[in-house]
Amino acid sequence: MPIPLQDGWLYGPVDSRRYGRSLGVNPLPVDRKLCSLDCLYCQYGFTKAQEAAGRAELPGLDELKAAFEQEFSRLAAANDLPDRITVAGNGEPSLHPDFLEMSRALCASRDRHFPGASIGLLCNSMHLNRQDVVEAINGFYDEPAMKLEWGTAECFAAMNRVPASRFKALLSGLEKINRFVVQSLFMHSPHGDNSTNQEVSLWIEHLNHFREHIVRVELYSLDRPPADAAEATRLSVEELASIADRVSANGFEVEIY
Ligand code: SF4
Structure with missing residues (x-):
């Protein structure tokens, strides 16, 4: 059973073993997932199944700016200072049309209220053809975590249910990101399996290709149950x-979660 969506634009802070006091940002709709991938393993269930579930109403830039200022000043006044802010939420955050300006505003609010907090991003690496997305990631995120977990275009297409032709664009997009953490989830499924010897060997070839850009590699397997199908x-x-x-x-430096 997939888990419920985040029901606000900011969530937490909560204590995280990995990041300390951690605050989440969801610049996406609160009533349905909005994503350009349809991963077999998504904790929110299948993307296509969610498309009919809500109106995909995105928060506006001014609403997000006001929410950052209001909530960050409240947390600072309560001395509840996050160690880490992570932009993720109900799908793919870089789909927000004002992702660059949202990221700039988030960084400015962080600097005003808790300059010691780092800013992370969970990104599916699918929109690096947009110059504003690349500029935002390189300019405002301390640790962007970019999805890269397949050896072949065929496995990418099967696991994420998108055309195989988009794999090449994803790889060339990653060339534009100066420094990133690789986020890689491995799983078994009769519909797509990236843990075979061939997939892992070719994936490591991709890692070697991006060696100069990679801060570390983070490995995951399923944590929360995805859709039964x-x-x-x-x-x-x-x-x-x-x-x-x-x-x-x-x-490479590697961590297992
Ligand atoms: S990229 Fe993330 S949010 Fe999108 S379908 Fe995959 S796991 Fe779900």
């Missing part, structure tokens, strides 16, 4: 550790 299952601890060993042997 995905028939997706998680990798064992040993399988994930074996992939991590291969990444590490190639000279």
Whole structure:
């Protein structure tokens, strides 16, 4: 069963083992997922199934700016200072048409109220053909986490249910991101499996290609159950550790979550 969507533009802060006190930003609709991928493993369920569920009403730039200022000043006054702000939310945040200006405003509010907090981003790497998205990621995010978890275009298409032809554009888009964390989720499914020896070997070739851009590699398997029809299952601890060993042997910093 997929989990419920975030019901606001800001959520938390909550205590996170990974980031300390962590505040989430959702610049997306609150009544349905909005994403350009339809991942088998998505914790919010299938994208297409959600398209009929709500109106996909995006918050406006001024509404987001006001929400940042109001909530950040409230948290600062309460001395509840986040260590980390992560832009993610109900789908793909870079789909917001004002992503660049939203990111600039978020950074300015952070500087005013808790300059010690880092700003992260969970990004599906699909919109790097937009210059404003590239400018935002390079300019305002301390640790953009970019999705890269396939060796071949065929596996990318099967796992994320998009045309295989978009894989090449995704790879050339990543060339434009100066420094990024690689976020990679591995899973088994009869509909698409990126954990085979061939997929992992070719994926490591991509990592080596982007070596100068990569801060570290973060490995995941399924944490929350996706839609039943995905028939997706998680990798064992040993399988994930074996992939991590291969990444590490190639000279990358790697973390398993
Ligand atoms: S990119 Fe993220 S939000 Fe979009 S479908 Fe995949 S897992 Fe879900």
